[in-house]
Amino acid sequence: MTNPAAAAPAVATTPKNDKRITNGWAMYDWANSVYPLVITSSIFPIYWSSVVKTATGTDSGKSPVDFLGFQVPGSSLLTYAISAAFLIIAIISPFLTSLADFSGRKKAFLQFFCYLGAASCAGLYFFDANTFTASTFVFIAATVGFSGSIVFYNSYLPDISTEDQYDRLSARGFSMGYVGSVILLIICLVINQFHEQVGISGTKAAQLSFLLTGFWWAGFAQIPFARLPKDPGRAASAGADNSGWLLNGFRELGKVWRELAYQPNLKRFLLAYFTYNMGVQTVMYVATIFGTDELHLEDSALIITILLLQIVAILGAYLFARLSEAIGNTRALSWSVVIWALICIAGYYVQAGWSFYALASVIGLTMGGIQSLSRSTYSKIIPENTPNTAAYFSFFDVTEKLSIVIGTATWGIISQQFGSMRYSILALIVFFILGLIFLLTLRGKKLREDSRDDTFLPPPPASAPAELGRPQLR
Template identity: 50%
Template sequence: MQIASIRTKKVQNAWAMYDWANSVYSLVITSTIFPVYYNSVTKGINDSGIVDFFGFSMINTVLYSYSISFSFLIIALISPILSGIADASGKKLQFMKFFAYLGSLACIGLFFFDGNNLEFGIICSVLASIGYAGSIVFYNAYLPEISDQNEYDHLSAKGFALGYIGSVILLIFNLLMITFPEWFGLSDESFAPRFSFLITGIWWAGFSQIPFKLLPKNLFNKQIKREFLVKGYYEIRKVFNEIKQIKVMSRFLASFFFYSMGVQTVMYLAATFGDKELGLPGDQLIITILIIQIVAIFGSFLFAYVSKKLGNKISLVIMVFIWTGICGAAYYVYTVYEFFALAFVVGLVMGGIQAISRSTFTKLIPKETTDHASYFSFYDVTEKIAIVLGTFSYGFIEQITGNMRNSAVSLGIFFMVGLGFLLLVSIPKKGLEIQNEM
């Protein structure tokens, strides 16, 4: 298959639709309904929040933070191997399908979680997280193959925007079902949130069929060889050595690592903060996340425009600076309107920093390489380890201080370190050539 033949609007739109398909997991399961439902069914004895997990007693929200950390630790350990195999054997699409189906089926499994089977619920949530993160490795690796460099920023932002739009549509439906169960003939209050997990899995698997049908299976006609597993390790080592020699890429990844510790932790635990520290009811928490998602749609394109006019570095510096302020402000938030206002600012920079980070890294991949999945594995592993450390530190600080506000403030340190590395980065307007950057 010729590269030019897949760099069409049809293929690009199909690629972006995977964001539409899987972002419902990120919104419904990780950010809104599941954390609120989880907290409500795991109050523990006398609403103490202490739960028993495989014989270990701990605070329910700390367990949730640790479960997120564990899931991303697993994917951080296996994604370099998987992406190396994918590049060596030309099976990106097959791996993407496997993880997408794993995640969607795990979401469906959460329909059967009622609080009495805590271990089952945590296992399903961990598998869903692994499925989501694993599929993203291979999804991102398609970006430089289906588009030209001058299309990276816009196409990356388009994917995130579609993800926000699709997830908001499903979340609104779920919110109506939870708030007005009588409209849907529901009498069991627990059924509506559990049903939202079921339809999230169906949505994810169903809409994934669009990119699965149109994305190329083996663009560079790589042949599967018996030693492809060893080849996967070789590719990872080769890319690692290349990245060490490319200062602009290694510095960007260092910056990305630290500010992602903050960004991803906020995304995963904002609803838990609102529920536990502010005592906001579930519907207000969901509305808060809706605000974030809707604003994020505009934020993605706003900072794509800023990047076009001022460059990716300036765009990222502005966003990281704003994120630092968000962490400080979170300590002083006590009312629902203050939480709404903070959510608006979070949404403004959340979509932008994800989209521009992805497109910036894409620009830094040497033009000569065809091992895009291996390069993106480093990008994704960096993000996953950041999530592991960010969510773990968030839960650990809450555990030792008894106050989640201290956890929120600590995230500001990660952003400041990320900003320091970012200021050292000189992002080229054109793609890198290995021989010029070694």
């Protein structure tokens, strides 16, 4: 069967492993990683808890607050807001990424979500007890901006590097993100610790941190925006009329969905990623609120712990990249999932003091590794040289976002019902065990199945010779 795209005019391809491009790509991690550190993990959750206490006139961040006429525990409301944000992006991202692939607007979508997230972070400058409800929606918008930009950013990985560089480039991106976010957190930490010396209140110091996060994100994003190549899009490569890019974008999504039926390895990996990521992301999003409201840790000690955790994560990202080179991606991922399950078991019993700091160190070591390896492993599984990288990564992104929705919602519901976050940890252990089981189904299989062109032909007959030279899962 003839591939219709074969007669299409030639389109310039992006040079792979070009240092200017790959370094520019990694700089987006440097730019946007200030959101998960400052907003998700450190200053914002602590500030959220303090605003809840002010709004309710109590000394507990778990006290019920009025939100749209409902009385919701403050700590649970934060997890529900995170769930809502990721549900929104999970619904819209498949359509946006298919449109981006066809129309060549991948970078434009990346820029839109970047500016949405950065502007919303800056908007949290106005967050206080009087703007609680409105600021909750601003926080949701910031989360949508962050998560929306990630799918387009990730989809560049197979476009700009060769397969043998996926693990290291992915690890470099995460490491750059940890370094950049640590620098900003140190700046914010100094402002928050010495706010009296500069004549501002503790509240204003925290709000300035949110403002700085928005400016840092949008400012440093200009580097990848300048260096990442233009995407000609499917319409250009096929010589088609680009005026119908909206409708054709939806058709591209349908093509990728049908192609998934012929890639059992990809489906197995997405199932494994969906389950273990419920645990990983939930831990990352609730760790600070757990330390604040469950363990009653001092704010300064908690932020310093998170700072050290990020530094350890840099080592972890490179350590697991090297481990994957030695024993294979799925084995390295399996070991990281086992460690995460043990982390949750220890988390159920952890108390304030040395045990908390020891646990945080292990989390930091495995946090960067499992995120980096997940991204690079998926890059190796999707069809080689596919023109639909953004659409393929949208399925990866939707899997991630839905896992966050379920994970954080489960945490919030169990915590609300039982009055303690420790019971929520038990659910996370189940997620990691299931993720490990699904990962083990990939052992000994080809990492990438037979890649076909974009006509999405049915799979080759069973008698066809096996494709040679593909990397193996171990």
